[in-house]
Amino acid sequence: MTAPVAVTGPRVLLHFWEHQFIRFRKTFRSTITAGLVGPLMYLLGIGIGLGTQVDARAAELGTDSYVDYVGPGLMAASAMQLAASESLWQTGGLLRWRGVYVSITSTPLAITQLFVGHVAWIGFRTFVSAVMYLIVLLAFGIVGSPLALLAPVVAALTGMAFAAPISAWTGWSMSKGPGEQSFPMILRLGIIPLFLFSGAFYPIEQLPIVLEWIARVVPVWHGVELIRALILGEGVGLLAGLGHVAVLLSYTAAGIAVGQRTFVRVLGS
Amino acid sequence: MAMAVEARSLTKRFGEFTAVDGIDLTVERGESFAMLGPNGAGKSSTMRMISTVSPATSGQLSVLGLDPATDGQAIRSRMGVVAQDDNLDDALTVRENIMIYGRYFGLSWAAARSKADELLQFAQLEDRSGAQVNSLSGGMKRRLAIARALVNDPDLVLLDEPTTGLDPQARHLLWERLYQLKERGVTLVLTTHYMDEAEQLSDRLVVMDQARIVAEGSPSSLIAEHVSKEVLEIRYPAEANVDLADLGLRTEELADRTLIYTDRGEDTLAVLVNSGRTPSSSLVRRASLEDVFLALTGRRLVE
Numbered sequence: 284m285t286a287p288v289a290v291t292g293p294r295v296l297l298h299f300w301e302h303q304f305i306r307f308r309k310t311f312r313s314t315i316t317a318g319l320v321g322p323l324m325y326l327l328g329i330g331i332g333l334g335t336q337v338d339a340r341a342a343e344l345g346t347d348s349y350v351d352y353v354g355p356g357l358m359a360a361s362a363m364q365l366a367a368s369e370s371l372w373q374t375g376g377l378l379r380w381r382g383v384y385v386s387i388t389s390t391p392l393a394i395t396q397l398f399v400g401h402v403a404w405i406g407f408r409t410f411v412s413a414v415m416y417l418i419v420l421l422a423f424g425i426v427g428s429p430l431a432l433l434a435p436v437v438a439a440l441t442g443m444a445f446a447a448p449i450s451a452w453t454g455w456s457m458s459k460g461p462g463e464q465s466f467p468m469i470l471r472l473g474i475i476p477l478f479l480f481s482g483a484f485y486p487i488e489q490l491p492i493v494l495e496w497i498a499r500v501v502p503v504w505h506g507v508e509l510i511r512a513l514i515l516g517e518g519v520g521l522l523a524g525l526g527h528v529a530v531l532l533s534y535t536a537a538g539i540a541v542g543q544r545t546f547v548r549v550l551g552s
Numbered sequence: 553m554a555m556a557v558e559a560r561s562l563t564k565r566f567g568e569f570t571a572v573d574g575i576d577l578t579v580e581r582g583e584s585f586a587m588l589g590p591n592g593a594g595k596s597s598t599m600r601m602i603s604t605v606s607p608a609t610s611g612q613l614s615v616l617g618l619d620p621a622t623d624g625q626a627i628r629s630r631m632g633v634v635a636q637d638d639n640l641d642d643a644l645t646v647r648e649n650i651m652i653y654g655r656y657f658g659l660s661w662a663a664a665r666s667k668a669d670e671l672l673q674f675a676q677l678e679d680r681s682g683a684q685v686n687s688l689s690g691g692m693k694r695r696l697a698i699a700r701a702l703v704n705d706p707d708l709v710l711l712d713e714p715t716t717g718l719d720p721q722a723r724h725l726l727w728e729r730l731y732q733l734k735e736r737g738v739t740l741v742l743t744t745h746y747m748d749e750a751e752q753l754s755d756r757l758v759v760m761d762q763a764r765i766v767a768e769g770s771p772s773s774l775i776a777e778h779v780s781k782e783v784l785e786i787r788y789p790a791e792a793n794v795d796l797a798d799l800g801l802r803t804e805e806l807a808d809r810t811l812i813y814t815d816r817g818e819d820t821l822a823v824l825v826n827s828g829r830t831p832s833s834s835l836v837r838r839a840s841l842e843d844v845f846l847a848l849t850g851r852r853l854v855e
């Protein structure tokens with residue numbers, strides 16, 4: 284018989300990612316397809332379709348055409364959307380309906396570690412989708428700088444900045460709260476407005492002052508700005524860049540602190 | 553060596569509600585220990601505290617000599633848990649469920665593969681190795697959940713209602729497998745609604761009711777202590793009003809029949825027949841843990 288080595292410390296997290304990766308691999312083909320079709324639709328429908336109407340004034344946006352403006356911004360906004368849906372139904376399923384996370388609580392992995400692994404995994408998921416986004420942007424000739432290679436990393440940070448707090452909510456709502464009934468509401472009243480007010484479609488300065496400030500406080504605009512700068516190679520000041528990253532990381536860290544508690548509550552009561 | 557499980561005044565509250573009310577229990581190494589009790593008795597809540605996932609509200613608990621509050625990771629690495637729900641991963645195949653789980657316990661891929669083969673054989677699931685979990689029957693899923701829990705060669709295995717909802721054949725197969733584990737010296741802690749399961753599998757058991765332990769002992773000692781050797785079950789037509797007080801035996805009126813606790817069932821039946829109180833039907837059987845539960849709580853175990 285093979286005596287198992289005691290797995291201690293964070294090493295066991297690697298096995299969590301391995302587990303998620305093997306689950307993910309099973310749906311890889313449909314993920315790839317969806318990952319390419321999504322951006323293609325946006326770029327054709329909004330970028331080119333709407334673009335022909337507004338290209339004349341694209342210079343005001345600082346780009347040659349509207350598709351150059353909207354394409355990179357949508358990479359960040361899509362990262363937010365993907366992370367949100369992974370953090371709602373997908374996470375609810377792993378916690379309850381399917382019990383995958385419940386069974387993990389009997390392994391050496393601690394629930395607090397599980398939450399960190401969970402958020403990082405969604406970060407990886409958004410990274411993969413962002414890479415496919417980048418491929419489509421390349422095909423449209425929108426990429427203007429090798430710095431664009433960093434854009435999927437920022438997309439992953441944007442994804443985690445949403446995954447951590449939203450998964451924290453899911454953990455809470457599955458234990459004491461309203462459960463999955465709250466999920467469509469979060470999408471409609473939270474994520475879709477943020478998508479529209481993210482600065483992906485137009486500069487947030489266009490918004491009424493209150494909405495503009497909401498957009499500045501919420502992480503998605505920071506992702507949009509940074510990703511657009513990286514992809515178009517228009518450069519962003521070092522300080523501003525670090526500021527954007529700091530906002531994204533702060534949301535992630537705060538979400539993890541809360542989510543560790545809500546996951547302990549839902550999985551370990 | 554430390555006890556497998558040792559609990560003193562162990563208590564679990566959910567808000568105002570007390571699910572486990574100051575219980576004491578000790579499980580020795582190599583022992584097979586059962587918790588018998590009706591729905592809501594607090595069996596799963598106790599199991600979840602032992603499995604280190606649910607913190608005790610108060611009292612002391614030690615598992616494999618360690619403290620679940622601080623040494624959860626070390627305890628879990630030497631324990632196997634079969635929860636009341638199977639919680640299998642439906643995105644993975646039968647074999648992957650075991651292998652991927654084994655990886656969390658530090659098995660190399662090669663070790664995980666050979667362990668999975670060994671356990672699939674143990675669970676009689678070799679021919680389902682590549683199947684999707686959702687295609688398995690309830691009994692097969694249960695066996696897979698048990699196989700998965702054994703992937704780390706645990707010293708202690710917790711089984712929460714291992715056979716609830718299974719047909720008799722599936723139950724007997726599982727009992728046989730659990731008996732094999734016991735023979736290998738693995739400590740088993742199981743919960744059940746079924747007295748025959750507790751009698752088959754446990755060296756010692758506690759009877760739980762309403763968050764407390766109401767009796768403790770080996771199956772045979774509990775029967776000897778709380779009920780007679782035999783039980784005479786009799787039925788009379790609904791309109792009959794038969795007085796049994798003169799027998800001087802403990803009786804229990806159920807909705808559809810009457811139980812008479814007696815050391816010699818046939819003799820007692822003869823007394824009834826001879827005194828003109830012949831029941832419309834009768835049955836003499838050995839007393840079981842079900843009778844113990846009824847005697848202790850006045851209620852039946854499985855409603």
Ligand SMILES: Nc1ncnc2c1ncn2[C@@H]1O[C@H](COP(=O)(O)OP(=O)(O)OP(=O)(O)O)[C@@H](O)[C@H]1O
Pocket residue numbers: 552566569570571589590591592593594595596597598636
């Ligand atoms: N997370 C929880 N929050 C609130 N109450 C709970 C929780 N878990 C269990 N309870 C309550 O505690 C009591 C004991 O539940 P438990 O699951 O331990 O019983 P059990 O003996 O395993 O019953 P069963 O045979 O039905 O599985 C029940 O009344 C149950 O409703």
Ligand SMILES: [Mg+2]
Pocket residue numbers: 595596597636712
């Ligand atoms: Mg239970």
